[in-house]
Amino acid sequence: MTDFLRITGVNKTFQPSKEIRVHALHDINLTVERGDLAVLSGPSGSGKTTLLNIIGSLDSPSSGEVLLDGQRITGLSQADLSQVRRDRIGFVFQAYNLIPVLTARENIEYVMKLQGRKQAECDRRTMEVAEKLAIDSLLDKLPSQMSGGQQQRVAVARAVAATPKLVLADEPTANLDSVSAASLMEMMQRLNEDEGVTIIFSSHDPLVIDKPGIP
Numbered sequence: 001m002t003d004f005l006r007i008t009g010v011n012k013t014f015q016p017s018k019e020i021r022v023h024a025l026h027d028i029n030l031t032v033e034r035g036d037l038a039v040l041s042g043p044s045g046s047g048k049t050t051l052l053n054i055i056g057s058l059d060s061p062s063s064g065e066v067l068l069d070g071q072r073i074t075g076l077s078q079a080d081l082s083q084v085r086r087d088r089i090g091f092v093f094q095a096y097n098l099i100p101v102l103t104a105r106e107n108i109e110y111v112m113k114l115q116g117r118k119q120a121e122c123d124r125r126t127m128e129v130a131e132k133l134a135i136d137s138l139l140d141k142l143p144s145q146m147s148g149g150q151q152q153r154v155a156v157a158r159a160v161a162a163t164p165k166l167v168l169a170d171e172p173t174a175n176l177d178s179v180s181a182a183s184l185m186e187m188m189q190r191l192n193e194d195e196g197v198t199i200i201f202s203s204h205d206p207l208v209i210d211k212p213g214i215p
């Protein structure tokens with residue numbers, strides 16, 4: 001069976017100016033199985049965001065290759081990469097990144113609409129994920145009318161609603177208090193089990209990393 005995600009010999013060097021070169025990733029080799037809930041842990045500056053951006057095809061490695069579901073994503077055209085991101089990957093960011101002028105419902109529907117799904121299907125799937133994330137009473141609110149924990153649950157709902165194969169979450173609990181962080185982790189764990197979606201997230205929070213059930 002092919003690995004769901006295989007990263008081989010990935011290096012990333014940033015060159016912000018002529019004199020400065022930053023080796024953010026050095027010879028990274030990693031495999032993730034389908035259905036895993038995996039955590040990338042490490043101190044600030046160790047390269048977690050850089051690696052997640054490369055896995056999510058938001059950035060490209062300086063060398064090495066990334067295979068997602070058997071397909072080599074390193075070297076694809078920008079148009080093909082956009083399609084991979086739209087159809088196969090859901091993103092959750094530290095700062096929630098909801099669209100401020102859209103309600104929770106419209107934010108959640110956004111990627112499904114880009115995929116060309118019919119309104120009835122968007123409605124059904126929005127309700128399904130909203131119930132799983134306990135945000136069904138928040139669907140008509142704007143991000144500014146919600147707490148940080150509520151916004152992050154909406155962001156997770158947006159990431160999973162479009163039925164991606166992979167969800168990438170970069171420090172999703174970093175801006176949350178410990179109770180909201182624990183609740184978000186439980187919900188992500190349940191989504192991983194219920195929907196079989198592979199989730200990779202980064203964290204440097206021992207409470208999150210050491211949670212039972214997280215390998």
Ligand SMILES: Nc1ncnc2c1ncn2[C@@H]1O[C@H](COP(=O)(O)OP(=O)(O)OP(=O)(O)O)[C@@H](O)[C@H]1O
Nearest residue numbers: 014015016022024043044045046047048049050051
């Ligand atoms: N666009 C960039 N230009 C130059 N250097 C960069 C760039 N992006 C990241 N870096 C550097 O690469 C290294 C890894 O950064 P990265 O953000 O991936 O770490 P991280 O583990 O996610 O950190 P944090 O936990 O603080 O978010 C750091 O030294 C950072 O300064």
